Amino acid sequence: MEASPPHDAKPMFAFVLQTIKMAPQRNTTASKASKTSVDDFKPFNLEDLFPPYGSEAALMQTAQNYAKETLASIYFDLNAYSHFQREANPDDFYSMQVMDNLVNNTVSFMEKEFANYSGGVKKVKKEQGESQYLSPENRFYATVTEIGWKMTAICAHTEAFRRAFREADHRLWGCLLQGIQTQSLSIEHYAHCRALDWISLIKNVTGPTPGLPSVQEAVASALKWDIDHPHHTVLTLDGGLKRAEFNGQLQTNIKESSYRECFHEDPTAKSDDTSSSGCILCGSEDACGCILQSRAGELVELAEFPGVGTGVRTLTTFDRRDILDVYVGELRPEVDMDTVYPLSQSCDGSEANHLAYVCAHKSGNWTRFINHSCQPSTQFVVRTIGDRVVTTIEAIRYIGPFEELTIDYGADYWQTRECACGHWNCISNPSSPSGSPLPQTKVLSGKITKNKSSKGKKTTSKSKKVKGTKGAKGTKGKK
């Protein structure tokens, strides 16, 4: 079986220290008004990319990369903390012990570092009088003044933060604090919708806090937002939050596709006539109870991106072939009023074997928000999982933390719309080879990409999304 296992939890409290490149950003200026062409590209300055070993630029680049990985580990640990909190059960000794350890580690970190700071206050007072309370070298003092009590309290719940606090050098710590500050709304929202009680950790801070911001102000500034499913909320470009809505209706999160509204039987059920193959998880040719246990959805967030609306940002890393999740929605025989989100589900990725439309404008999961790029990081793949044929979203390369996830909707989707991905080879860019006036669908019509070497894996590529039926996403896809 060529399929990779679903992306699963990494070792808890991973403190991954590996170098990564800055996440590529959308080239927003390249859309509509100014299309880029191959000639617009300047050669890379190799020294910027690979500064000389030991130079300040090289050290800074490494520190920024480490900081980014540590920041991703903070999200991972926050998620793990909330997971253990939910799972803690007084009848299960092990789960209670894990939770006790997590709480103790958090509380003792805060108490110890606050005591260090208080000790430092007295020392400096004695030596230098009232004018200077504390040496700025005191890490707790520097941290709370830089990122505030709220971020300190939230991040103190994570091993990644505590460990970096103890071990990181000044350069890395500075980069990490900067990263936390930049992502503060995202971190707070992430903790908030996991019901993390960070206030209790600091509200009883006793003793003087000279030089530090007010604890009360931090508590009063706690996010006023319903505790709801994380994927019901979008981080906006202006630094706020909004509900995920379509035509004024909240877009709700569901775990699996529903069919009962329009069908008596599940049209995507595994059966002999649909020539569907064995379950990719257990290999069984018969219906089995397997479900994809992907954690990827817990480590992404919805955020607005310029020119393309809501999109999906990773908070972790993915490797090539990671199965991120299943595209879910309401199964319908026809594309309803929705021309934005529907996906044609077939049993083998071919138009001829179309089974139903997965309509996700009202109910769906986070995958419906993945925007298109002509150089995407993921792809649609038709798979048999459990007793159903589904379309999964799978990484086609390494994806770094805080990168926007993108996918190829297929040439057909862009026949009536303009793509704003900004890639030099963008389908809507007249000067790019793929943006040539020749209709792509004509050229590609009928070529259905099936990876026959891997049983049960049918790649939905541009070439299959013909005549608007969007093997992946498309709109004009009426049969």
Ligand SMILES: C[S@@+](CC[C@H](N)C(=O)[O-])C[C@H]1O[C@@H](n2cnc3c(N)ncnc32)[C@H](O)[C@@H]1O
């Ligand atoms: C499946 S939805 C993706 C989520 C969507 N951005 C939202 O706000 O809900 C597809 C829609 O997103 C927008 N979109 C996605 N990728 C785009 C791109 N590369 N260029 C322009 N618009 C894009 C278009 O409005 C498209 O119809």
